[in-house]
Amino acid sequence: MAIIFNDVHEKESTIFSHNGNKIITEDREIDILARLEEPLVAVLGSVLDDEECEALIELSKDHLKRSKIGSTREVSDIRTSSGAFLTDIDNEVLARVEKRVSEIMGIPTEHGEGLHILHYQPGQEYKDHVDYFAETSKAASNNRISTLVLYLNDVEEGGETYFPKLNFTVRPKKGMAVYFEYFYNEERLNELTLHRGAPVIKGEKWVATQWMRRKRIG
Ligand SMILES: O=C(O)CCC(=O)C(=O)O
Numbered sequence: 001m002a003i004i005f006n007d008v009h010e011k012e013s014t015i016f017s018h019n020g021n022k023i024i025t026e027d028r029e030i031d032i033l034a035r036l037e038e039p040l041v042a043v044l045g046s047v048l049d050d051e052e053c054e055a056l057i058e059l060s061k062d063h064l065k066r067s068k069i070g071s072t073r074e075v076s077d078i079r080t081s082s083g084a085f086l087t088d089i090d091n092e093v094l095a096r097v098e099k100r101v102s103e104i105m106g107i108p109t110e111h112g113e114g115l116h117i118l119h120y121q122p123g124q125e126y127k128d129h130v131d132y133f134a135e136t137s138k139a140a141s142n143n144r145i146s147t148l149v150l151y152l153n154d155v156e157e158g159g160e161t162y163f164p165k166l167n168f169t170v171r172p173k174k175g176m177a178v179y180f181e182y183f184y185n186e187e188r189l190n191e192l193t194l195h196r197g198a199p200v201i202k203g204e205k206w207v208a209t210q211w212m213r214r215k216r217i218g
């Protein structure tokens with residue numbers, strides 16, 4: 001008698017709702033270049049133009065200080081780059097980018113923490129981590145659910161975003177982005193979004209990250 005294995009695993013629904021190979025936003029057509037389905041990771045092309053990338057870098061230069069991580073805001077070895085949130089800044093390019101990012105992520109801007117700019121020099125990295133907060137942390141009452149990392153420049157060597165549990169690498173390219181989400185009921189899927197910013201070997205690396213929360217902030 002044959003044994004029948006029932007596949008009881010049904011695909012969980014995702015926040016990201018774009019199908020096909022393009023995302024049409026109010027002011028831009030964005031290419032979906034590659035995607036993994038579970039957990040959902042999507043590599044996006046031509047999210048920002050050169051002028052927008054350069055404007056974000058310039059804005060952050062005034063605000064950069066040594067990166068602080070986690071809700072305790074302590075300087076840590078996990079992230080050796082420098083970072084700054086672009087909040088409370090009245091700027092036309094920033095507003096346009098935030099609107100576009102919100103359309104891509106399918107979440108209103110009010111759920112976002114503001115764009116966070118990171119600057120890595122050779123040898124600097126962001127070691128393995130997940131973007132959501134531990135259940136025991138205070139911030140988990142309105143936890144993060146999705147991330148968009150925008151690459152603001154071309155890195156000569158190194159600086160890849162790497163997902164070790166998926167064995168998936170994204171190479172930084174100016175104007176491109178990687179999207180991923182971790183709002184699955186199945187905790188295993190969220191944990192698979194573990195990722196790192198590999199050390200920059202040559203050149204420098206600039207990224208802008210948008211983390212979205214489950215509820216509006218404030
Ligand atoms: O720099 C990268 O490639 C990853 C950045 C990142 O993981 C983050 O901003 O949460």
Ligand SMILES: [Fe+2]
Nearest residue numbers: 129130131195
């Ligand atoms: Fe991250």
